[in-house]
Every structure is written in C-alpha cells, then in structure tokens.
Amino acid sequence: MHHRWIALAAGCLSLMAGPASAEFTGGVLRIGVLNDQSGIYADMAGPGSVVAAKIAVEQFGGKIGNVPIEIVTGDHQNKPDVGLNIARQWLDVGGVDMIADIPNSSIALALSGLVKEKNKVAVITTSNSNRLTGDSCSPNHVHWTLDNYSLAKSTGTEVVKSGGTSWFFITADYAFGHDMEREAGQIVKDAGGTVVGSVRHPLSTSDLSSFLVQAQGSGAKVIGLANAGSDFTNAMKQAAEFGITQSGQRIAGLAVYLTDVRSLGLSSGQGIYLSEPFYWDLNDDTRAFAKAFGERHGGAMPTSFQAGVYSGVLHYLKAVAAVGGDADGRAIVAKMKELPTDDLAFGKGYVRVDGRKIHPMYLFRVKAPGQSKGTWDLYEKKGETPGDQAFKPLNGGGCSLVPQN
Structure with a gap:
C-alpha cells in the first residue's frame, strides 16, 4: 500500500481516542451523499462520489472509537424540492449528521440554510457558486474543491x-x-x-x-x-x-x-x-487515490469533484473525532477550520473562516491523440496558481463570518 496512505491512516487513528457512543446520536455517525445519480452530473459526481466517500471512511478506519460510520445515498434529480425533501427527511428522522457533494448551486444554497437551522453540517464539494462563501456563508457548511472565481x-x-x-x-x-x-x-x-x-x-x-x-x-x-x-x-x-x-x-x-x-x-x-484543482496523474499521491478509486469504480479515474468528496469527508471525520461527538454541527465546522487539511487528493491545505477550502489550482492543456498513452491520459500541466492566490480574497466575498476591520 502507498506509504502516504498508511501515514494518513495512522494519523486518523491517532485522533480516535475512543469517545463513548453516547456522544453520537443513535450510536452511529451517518453521512449522506446527495447528488444527481443518473442525470447530467452523474459522471462528474454521481455513484463515483459515493465510492470516494467510502474510500475516506475506509482510510479513516471505518469507525470513531467504537462508533461505526455509515454512508447513505440520495438522488436529487437536479430538482430543488426533491433535494430538500431528501435532506429534511435525513436530518429529521434518518439520523444523518452530515450531507456531502450537492451538485447544483440552487440546491446547495437552499441546503446550507437547512443545515444551519438544524445545526448539522454540509460539506459542499460539487457546486460552483461563490455565494456559498459570500452572502450565503454559514457556520454550518464548508465549500470544497472549486468555485467560479477560482476557475x-x-x-x-x-x-x-x-x-x-x-x-x-x-x-x-x-x-x-x-x-x-x-x-x-x-x-x-x-x-x-x-x-x-x-x-x-x-x-x-x-x-x-x-x-x-x-x-x-x-x-x-x-x-x-x-x-x-x-x-x-x-x-x-x-x-x-x-x-x-x-x-x-x-x-x-x-x-x-x-x-x-x-x-x-x-x-x-x-x-x-x-x-x-485535482488531476489523477498529478503526483504519486493522486495516483494512489486514483488507483483505489478505479478498483472500486470500474477502472474510471476520479474527477476533481469526486476527489473533493473524498477529501471533505475525510477532514469532517477528523473534526468529529477531535470534537468527540456528532451532535453540534457548528462545533464540528469550527474544528474543520482549526485543523489543517491533508489527504492524497489535494495534499496539505486549510479551511478559511468563510468556509472556503484552500489549495492550488492547476492550468492544464488537453493532449493531442498522439500524446495520450491511455483512456484517461488526457491532460498535461501548464501552470499552477498557489492556494492563497487562487480563490477570491477573504474580504471580497461579503461573508458575515469574516471579521470587519
């Protein structure tokens, strides 16, 4: 197994200082992957995002102390009413503590209000709207992967x-x-x-x-x-x-x-x-994650959004372990902002006070057919924007969580 995988897994295990299951609602930590399972966003997220979330759980060790971690899946069909109905049912009666993925900005923006109302967590990895760290920022969600400004x-x-x-x-x-x-x-x-x-x-x-x-x-x-x-x-x-x-x-x-x-x-x-912000063939770590993903997903390589689900779920689990329970969504998101991020897909990074996950963005050029050595050998790297320059400046988004000078 890849050495960084082992090192990251060992780091996760060290966070799991055996919390009592009483601090976990229902004695289980439940994560909902909400996305488009069969429509226009199914290839870039869809079933592959569920695979990515499961890899994060597996790398983390499958449980926190003696508390098992479960993944449930919902198909929002790109309809805001369907997405919100699933999310409300999950949060009210399904025992779901965190909702991840959420392609479709209108659904993600509506969901951010719902998790704030219920004091749960959303890790939004597949929506591009800058409003999620701007006028719609919240102490109960983080925005992973990318946004329109960074692209x-x-x-x-x-x-x-x-x-x-x-x-x-x-x-x-x-x-x-x-x-x-x-x-x-x-x-x-x-x-x-x-x-x-x-x-x-x-x-x-x-x-x-x-x-x-x-x-x-x-x-x-x-x-x-x-x-x-x-x-x-x-x-x-x-x-x-x-x-x-x-x-x-x-x-x-x-x-x-x-x-x-x-x-x-x-x-x-x-x-x-x-x-x-991610390409499967960027370095040894991205290749290790891609290999684990491909083995579970028919040989396909992960998209940036699927890598974002893996990365965001893994960091959420680290924060829950550090807090010692899943009940207080605001405390978990605060811990996600406090702890540095580190995973195979994006390497080292951090989450800003406005909820924006920070990592480099890469410029790629699509290869000509004669340059490609295989089905997924599609990009060559042409440039890199460091994380502190790639995303909208903290004071430029209008987020109420950012301290005003």
Whole structure:
C-alpha cells in the first residue's frame, strides 16, 4: 500500500481516542451523499462520489472509537424540492449528521440554510457558486474543491501570462454564464490582457457555428467558453470542424472537467486550456487515490469533484473525532477550520473562516491523440496558481463570518 496512505491512516487513528457512543446520536455517525445519480452530473459526481466517500471512511478506519460510520445515498434529480425533501427527511428522522457533494448551486444554497437551522453540517464539494462563501456563508457548511472565481482566476491569469493577451467570450445566456464571463473578463484585464468582445447563446444550443465565426473573426488570441456540459462539447466539436485551434487561436474552457473531455474525445478536445484543482496523474499521491478509486469504480479515474468528496469527508471525520461527538454541527465546522487539511487528493491545505477550502489550482492543456498513452491520459500541466492566490480574497466575498476591520 502507498506509504502516504498508511501515514494518513495512522494519523486518523491517532485522533480516535475512543469517545463513548453516547456522544453520537443513535450510536452511529451517518453521512449522506446527495447528488444527481443518473442525470447530467452523474459522471462528474454521481455513484463515483459515493465510492470516494467510502474510500475516506475506509482510510479513516471505518469507525470513531467504537462508533461505526455509515454512508447513505440520495438522488436529487437536479430538482430543488426533491433535494430538500431528501435532506429534511435525513436530518429529521434518518439520523444523518452530515450531507456531502450537492451538485447544483440552487440546491446547495437552499441546503446550507437547512443545515444551519438544524445545526448539522454540509460539506459542499460539487457546486460552483461563490455565494456559498459570500452572502450565503454559514457556520454550518464548508465549500470544497472549486468555485467560479477560482476557475476564472487560474485559467485567465495563466493563459494571459503565457501570451494569450486578447480574449473573446462565447457565453451561455443565463446566470452562470454571465457570472463566469464577468469574473474571467475582470481577471484577464487585471492580468494585463484585453477583452475584445463577447457573444451570448441560448442554453442548450446545438448549432454554435455563427458564434464561433464571430469569435474567429474577432482576431482574439483566446476564445473563452463561458458555458458548460453539452453547450461546451458542441462548441468544441464545431471548433474542431472549423480548424480553430489549428489556425493558432487558443480555446480556454472556463468550466470543463475530466469527464467532459473524456466524452468529447481528444480529436475534438485537443489543445483546450482548462483549470482544475485535482488531476489523477498529478503526483504519486493522486495516483494512489486514483488507483483505489478505479478498483472500486470500474477502472474510471476520479474527477476533481469526486476527489473533493473524498477529501471533505475525510477532514469532517477528523473534526468529529477531535470534537468527540456528532451532535453540534457548528462545533464540528469550527474544528474543520482549526485543523489543517491533508489527504492524497489535494495534499496539505486549510479551511478559511468563510468556509472556503484552500489549495492550488492547476492550468492544464488537453493532449493531442498522439500524446495520450491511455483512456484517461488526457491532460498535461501548464501552470499552477498557489492556494492563497487562487480563490477570491477573504474580504471580497461579503461573508458575515469574516471579521470587519
């Protein structure tokens, strides 16, 4: 077994100084993984997030003292009412102490209010909204993995630094796209670049050719795609047909993940720049986590979001062990902010007072088909933004937990 796995597991065991089960409601610590199990977010999170949570429990030793740790799963189907009904039932009668994952920002924002009301915990690993550490921050949740600002910051800054100084945005015409274009545009300007124009397309547009022609005609060195999912993959397939990257323009994806690139394929995806905080082949530790994950999940490699579930659940367990019980959600989240983080997926880091988990963000370029040595060999690393620069400054988000000078 990988030496760091053993060392981390030994560190977890040292935290478990045998608390009495009386300090644990129902004599069990129960974690709910709430996500989309079969829809658009199922590949990036879905069943793989449950696998990741189980790996964290296994690495921790499976129990705290004599108290067993259980994982339960719920499918919110990307419907806020369904997600909140599951969460309420879990917290009120299901004995669930912490809810993890929660792709879909509207569900995550609503859930943060519910766990605050019930004094439970949410470890939000698969939502991008900066509001979770801004005006909707709370003493009962933490925000792991990434957010829209960190994606825009890493990609915008690093691409400008490497010569991509003029940008044209193709933007999905709804709140996410507008926010992403605004964040990225400001970051490009702050890095010394210029924004020469933008165009907005309706959500779920199959034909993006006219928008790509405008981007091509703008003469911008970089086309920034402020869209996601099928809009992103359609844009990339059509960009490949137009030979855009071959003609010298770069394409930067502002919300692109491993499973998007895998489904798109390298012939259409090659050359695109994107940012993530985790890649399975980054170092020995990430490869050790990926190996354990792949063995349990049909050979698939973990996404950043699945790695975030592993990392967030593991840190939660350390905090519960240190507090000595699962009843007081605020005390556990306070302990999560106090204890340094350390795991195979992200290495060493910490959780800020606003609930933001801090770690580096990496700029990757998608490999050409001839460079790839296997199904999941998709990225080459091109840059790195340190954790203290990758996320929105603490005083910039409007979180009420941040002390005012």
